[in-house]
Amino acid sequence: MMLIPCPHCGPRNETEFAYGGQAHVSYPEDPHALDDAAWARHLFYRENPKGLFAERWVHSAGCRRWFNAVRNTITYEVQSVEPIGPRPPGGRPAESTTSEGGHA
Amino acid sequence: MAVPPPEHPEFLWRNPEPKSSYDVVIVGGGGHGLTTAYYLAAHHGITNVAVVERGWLAGGNMARNTAIIRSNYLWDESAAIYEQSLKLWEQLPEELDYDFLFSQRGVLNLAHTLGDVRESRRRVEANRLNGVDAEWLTPEEVEEVCPIINTGDDIRYPIMGATYQPRAGIAKHDHVAWALARRCDELGVDLIQNCEVTGFVKDGERVVGVETTQGRIHAGKVGLAAAGHSSQVAEMAGVQLPIQSHPLQALVSELFEPVHPTVVMSNHVHVYVSQAHKGELVLGAGIDQYVGYGQRGGFHVIEDQMAAAVELFPMFGRAHVLRTWGGVVDTTLDASPIISKTPVDQLYVNCGWGTGGFKGTPASGMTFAHTIAHDEPHPLNVPFSLERFETGFLIDEHGAAGVAH
Numbered sequence: 491m492m493l494i495p496c497p498h499c500g501p502r503n504e505t506e507f508a509y510g511g512q513a514h515v516s517y518p519e520d521p522h523a524l525d526d527a528a529w530a531r532h533l534f535y536r537e538n539p540k541g542l543f544a545e546r547w548v549h550s551a552g553c554r555r556w557f558n559a560v561r562n563t564i565t566y567e568v569q570s571v572e573p574i575g576p577r578p579p580g581g582r583p584a585e586s587t588t589s590e591g592g593h594a
Numbered sequence: 595m596a597v598p599p600p601e602h603p604e605f606l607w608r609n610p611e612p613k614s615s616y617d618v619v620i621v622g623g624g625g626h627g628l629t630t631a632y633y634l635a636a637h638h639g640i641t642n643v644a645v646v647e648r649g650w651l652a653g654g655n656m657a658r659n660t661a662i663i664r665s666n667y668l669w670d671e672s673a674a675i676y677e678q679s680l681k682l683w684e685q686l687p688e689e690l691d692y693d694f695l696f697s698q699r700g701v702l703n704l705a706h707t708l709g710d711v712r713e714s715r716r717r718v719e720a721n722r723l724n725g726v727d728a729e730w731l732t733p734e735e736v737e738e739v740c741p742i743i744n745t746g747d748d749i750r751y752p753i754m755g756a757t758y759q760p761r762a763g764i765a766k767h768d769h770v771a772w773a774l775a776r777r778c779d780e781l782g783v784d785l786i787q788n789c790e791v792t793g794f795v796k797d798g799e800r801v802v803g804v805e806t807t808q809g810r811i812h813a814g815k816v817g818l819a820a821a822g823h824s825s826q827v828a829e830m831a832g833v834q835l836p837i838q839s840h841p842l843q844a845l846v847s848e849l850f851e852p853v854h855p856t857v858v859m860s861n862h863v864h865v866y867v868s869q870a871h872k873g874e875l876v877l878g879a880g881i882d883q884y885v886g887y888g889q890r891g892g893f894h895v896i897e898d899q900m901a902a903a904v905e906l907f908p909m910f911g912r913a914h915v916l917r918t919w920g921g922v923v924d925t926t927l928d929a930s931p932i933i934s935k936t937p938v939d940q941l942y943v944n945c946g947w948g949t950g951g952f953k954g955t956p957a958s959g960m961t962f963a964h965t966i967a968h969d970e971p972h973p974l975n976v977p978f979s980l981e982r983f984e985t986g987f988l989i990d991e992h993g994a995a996g997v998a999h
Contacts, residue, residue: 491892505894509883511838530984534836534927538825540887563839563885 497571498553510546512536513558540564546574606772607651607779612786615812616644618966619804621791621827622819623647624656625767625952626944628774628785629959630817630966635781637960638967643783644813646806648790648823652771655821658921659952660844660866660878662857664701664762666721666728671977671989672930673724675957678974680761682956692773694766695871701762702736702743704860704906706751713993714757721759729758740856742907749905751863762857764868767952794831800939801831817942817966819958822887822922824945833936835945836983837924840881841891842949845899845918849873853909861993865902875913877903881923881949890920923948928988933962933975942966943980 492504518524518532537543543563548556556574561567618634620627623645634640647653663683665676687693705714714730721728733745736756745753775785786808795803795810803812820827822839854869867877879899882891896918904911926932926946931954933944944962947954957974964972971979982988 491894504892511885526984526986530836534983535834536836536838538835538838538885540823540826540839543885545885561884564887566884566886566888 492566492568494547494559494568495571496549496552496555497557497573498555499549502549502552506549506551507547508550510548510556513544513546542569606776607785609787610784612644612646612784612789612806612808612811614810615803615814616784617642617814618817619643619811619813619815620645620817620819621804622654622821623651623785623787624654624819624821625652625771625774625955626821626947626958626962627817627819628652628771628778629955630819630944630962631778631783631785631959632774632781633959633963634967635778635783638963640967641782643778644786644811645778645783646786646789646791646804646811648788650787651775651785652768655921655923655951656767656771658842658844658919659767660868660876661764661767661870661952662701662762662859662866662868662878663696663765663953664759664857665726665953666701666703666717666757666759666762667726667991668717668720668993669989669991670720670724672991673721673726675961675974675978676954677724677726678960679954679957682960683765683953684761686770686773686956690773690777692769692776694769694773696763696765697871698761698763699856699868700739700758700760701857701859702731702740702756702758704736704756704858704862705754706860706862707754710862711754714755717993718757721757727759727761729760731756731758740854740858742853742909743858744906744908751905753906764857764870766871770955791827791830794941796831796938799937801941813940815940815942815966817944817962819944819962821945821947821951822924824924824943828936828943828945831936831938831941833938833941833943835932835943835980836926837932837946838885838926839887839922839924840884841886841888841920842881842923843879843891843895843918843920845877845879845896845915846870847875847877847910847913848916850875850913854907858906860902860906863902863905865899865906867903867907874916875910878949881925887922888920889922893918923951925949928982929991930989931958931978932980933958933965933971934979934981935965935969935971936980940969 793805
């Protein structure tokens with residue numbers, strides 16, 4: 491059982507949260523410009539890193555708000571959390587090993 | 595005087611040093627890598643093959659699954675490949691001359707809601723049209739097949755019936771791996787353990803070898819069968835895969851006299867349980883919801899599992915959890931595998947088996963070997979290509995595969 495630090499409520503049991511997968515995947519700015527391969531990338535391809543991963547969680551049994559977290563997928567340790575929002579200037583936390591976006 | 599120690603039993607395979615080159619290198623020495631090598635050698639005459647394994651042979655998901663074998667999938671494409679797999683299971687013990695305790699004790703998939711009942715009956719009809727043995731059982735008939743199950747209405751989700759596949763069953767997974775490894779070795783395949791792939795050797799858009807912790811190995815063709823680590827391995831070759839790797843846990847009880855005659859699975863309350871030949875109850879849990887490579891998951895998942903098991907099987911309330919463990923499963927968004935060519939020439943990928951790869955082991959190897967040998971898919975794995983994520987021809991098996999296995 492992970493202890494996840496909700497940015498609004500503080501540390502709570504993992505069972506209060508639901509998982510939302512990779513963070514910062516935004517809807518294509520010009521959907522008509524995408525071909526089938528690009529749509530496949532947007533819909534089905536997500537990062538799957540062994541190490542730090544920027545991902546979304548929702549505190550379903552608490553404040554019911556979404557937030558972003560950087561978590562280690564080997565140790566499961568949550569390194570940092572931040573309220574939902576656009577990617578901060580300069581991208582993800584410098585420690586993140588996940589590569590930059592590319593899922594337009 | 596002390597009794598002299600017994601002779602060491604015969605080794606089932608050599609432990610060779612890697613040669614400098616092979617016709618085919620398979621990355622991953624689990625069930626799927628071993629069957630692929632077996633079918634390459636035995637059915638395609640390609641014996642200059644190496645299987646390179648980062649850890650020890652069959653020490654990943656092949657050692658961690660709950661050993662359930664069945665073919666009662668909904669869609670035509672899945673029923674075809676899993677039924678072929680079941681037919682191969684039926685002949686492999688003789689073909690490999692190794693009794694790996696394949697026991698066709700049947701599988702019950704329980705229905706607990708009207709929605710379950712409709713889905714189950716539909717799946718029974720679809721199975722029968724596809725030549726898969728399937729029946730719909732009433733609660734009374736469920737009790738005849740499995741007397742220890744609680745078919746009363748005094749539980750939160752009473753049993754409203756079940757699908758039954760009599761030819762389904764279990765096998766002893768480690769013996770399956772040893773049977774395959776022994777035959778591969780006899781056919782000249784080099785099984786190389788403690789040999790991690792650290793990169794790929796490419797000539798333009800062609801793969802011509804792998805870099806490993808035991809040096810560079812040249813290869814005419816390279817097949818990936820790395821399960822939970824498929825995306826890491828493929829990424830080194832510049833190929834991205836639509837895979838998310840999750841922890842999946844299972845557990846066993848202490849040993850009991852035979853009490854459980856079949857395999858019982860319930861998607862709704864989520865439990866799947868059988869009794870191994872040795873006597874332990876074997877239960878599988880659901881995947882932990884997050885991406886994880888730790889080969890472990892949360893204990894609340896085990897607790898949920900046990901709650902469901904005890905409600906369905908009241909006598910299990912007296913059993914103890916002896917051991918729990920976890921593996922890393924490679925899931926796709928349509929809960930179906932990928933057995934496919936890749937954008938890189940001479941590089942092939944077999945992954946995405948998610949929570950249910952053990953049952954598919956024989957057909958996985960058969961179709962992957964064909965794909966590698968002929969540079970084009972076998973008719974059975976044409977639908978399971980990487981292209982399906984672009985064409986939209988997904989094979990959505992969440993109903994038959996999503997949770998229980």
